[in-house]
Amino acid sequence: MNAVETLWSEAIVPYTISDELAHRWSEISAAFKMISDYTCIRFVQRTTEINYLKFLNGKGCASFVGCRGGDQPVYFSSTCSVGNLCHELIHALGLHHEHTREDRDHYVTVQWQSIMPGRTKNFKVKHGNTLNLPYDLNSIMHYGSYFFSQDGGPTVLPKQGGEQMGQRSHLSHLDIERLNRLYHCGITSLLHYCSFIYRFHVTIYVNI
Numbered sequence: 001m002n003a004v005e006t007l008w009s010e011a012i013v014p015y016t017i018s019d020e021l022a023h024r025w026s027e028i029s030a031a032f033k034m035i036s037d038y039t040c041i042r043f044v045q046r047t048t049e050i051n052y053l054k055f056l057n058g059k060g061c062a063s064f065v066g067c068r069g070g071d072q073p074v075y076f077s078s079t080c081s082v083g084n085l086c087h088e089l090i091h092a093l094g095l096h097h098e099h100t101r102e103d104r105d106h107y108v109t110v111q112w113q114s115i116m117p118g119r120t121k122n123f124k125v126k127h128g129n130t131l132n133l134p135y136d137l138n139s140i141m142h143y144g145s146y147f148f149s150q151d152g153g154p155t156v157l158p159k160q161g162g163e164q165m166g167q168r169s170h171l172s173h174l175d176i177e178r179l180n181r182l183y184h185c186g187i188t189s190l191l192h193y194c195s196f197i198y199r200f201h202v203t204i205y206v207n208i
């Protein structure tokens, strides 16, 4: 997984939930718990914080990567599961997809010809900090073999293993380790915290 440098201050992520999603509070809460049970990251209802996540309906499942500055939408539509939302939250926490790591070609083969037009950007390598952790086919941030296929053929093929590739049910052991390292859980340290300066340097992933 590769990380951006715009993190949430003190590993605390304030949030608001739109009225139209009020009835899905238990699912949103379950997605928070998938992360907070294993890391020092905490999701708290916004009071006066400037930077916060705003859960909205519509546009499938989507999130910016990293803390963007100000109010930051996370889209949680009816097609989106708890596991999908957890995946989006990890984008918001600062992580790109695992299969876009610089070293991914050692572990997977991208079948460009099978990827839907307009989605190839979701498969392009991102240059980010891999936190000295090994490549992880089981990551909740990895795509499954047939994600965004236009012809029924695989878009990402593991070179070895990969039985759980594309799972959205839990954080892998390495996902947990990555988030704990990224947020320096248990360590006091100066990080590059979020500010408005970063607002124009972010990526948004739609429908994933």
Ligand SMILES: [Zn+2]
Residues within 6 Å of the ligand: 087, 088, 091, 097, 205, 208
């Ligand atoms: Zn994604």
